[in-house]
Amino acid sequence: MDLEIRQLRYFVAVAETGGFGSAARSLHIVQAAVSRQIQRLERSLGVQLFDRSTRHVRLTRAGERLLAEARAVLDAVEHTRTVAAELAAENRQTLHLGTTRAFDARTYQLLDDLAETAPDVRVRLHRFAPDERLAAVRSGELDAAVVRVLDGAPGLDFTALWTDSLMAAVPLGHPLAEHESLSLGQLAGLPLRLAPQRNNPAFHKLIMSACQDAGFVPPLGPPFTTFEATLYDIAVGEPSWTVFYPLGDLPRAPRAALRPLTGITVTAFLAPARTSHRRSDT
Structure with a gap:
């Protein structure tokens, strides 16, 4: 399954505006581009996200479930951009990110989006065990860490990325x-x-x-x-x-x-x- 941040952004726009045309206007793109990306997202997930049988498109049950997750992912991307912008404003060009020891395709998708929006910030990955990652964030050795399962830890604020x-x-x-x-x-x-x-x-x-x-x-x-x-x-x-x-x-x-x-x-x-x-x- 290959999800793009752009697809989630278009999906949320359609859900919030109630139509493909209105979503396209809010995104300042053509309607065909919105429709095409939503169709690709539905094929990737294997589910129908919108009921298109009425004048105003409506979320299906699968779409309703995805909406909260999509908003959380977009919030996390925006949060990562904020961290990157702060680093750039402080003339620091490296963001130190803690990740799992194994290759993680989802994390790299997030990094690809960050590279597009903050090309001057270089991301350096540090592979630690979960507890070591959080300790390194607290000490300042890391600027941020990606962790699973844990939804909170003393002295840290957590933002959901994906499920x-x-x-x-x-x-x-x-x-x-x-x-x-x-x-x-x-x-x-x-x-x-x-x-x-x-x-x-x-x-x-x-x-x-x-x-x-x-x-x-x-x-x-x-x-x-x-x-x-x-x-x-x-x-x-x-x-x-x-x-x-x-x-x-x-x-x-x-x-x-x-x-x-x-x-x-x-x-x-x-x-x-x-x-x-x-x-x-x-």
Whole structure:
């Protein structure tokens, strides 16, 4: 799924103005460009966002759900631009951003948009564990950090960026692999491969709490190690499963089935340093 900030901006404009023509006028572009981008967004998501059967377009249920998320993403982009503008005004040309250790396609989409709006600001990525990221923001080592699951931390302000759906991995030959998507309840009988709580406390708590809300405590299998090793073990070992949020394109897993996990999502947040704590580059 490849979303563009421009598409979300056009989508919000149509939703708020009630029509493609009025949205185009508010955006100072032609109506055909708005319609084309909305159609691409709908194809990318696989859902219809607007009911076009009436004189004034109306949001579908899927569109209503997306609207709040789209506004949050646009607010986060604007917040990032503000941080970049402050850096430029202070004659500091580098924004130090904490991210996950793995390649994260969503973060790079945000960076691409920032590069267009603040081309004089260079972004340097620092890959830390979640707790280390937040500590570095507090100390001023980082100007901001992207974190998942956590929606707040002492001394920091969080802004929602986007929401990720989760995926489950099960053995390809298991009966559950025949389903197009899976719920937590369907996975109740399989051992769960989850990283130790100390590695990512927030994500560990999210998954365990969600399983309990679904009516079961998952039996724990061998711990999640690396992504590739865990998928291999699921493919060739005793039946088990794991859960993850995609950071980019789904990996090749010849003997494991990767299925969307319904009923649970993960939100990413931007945690910027407060102005007085930001680092000063020389």
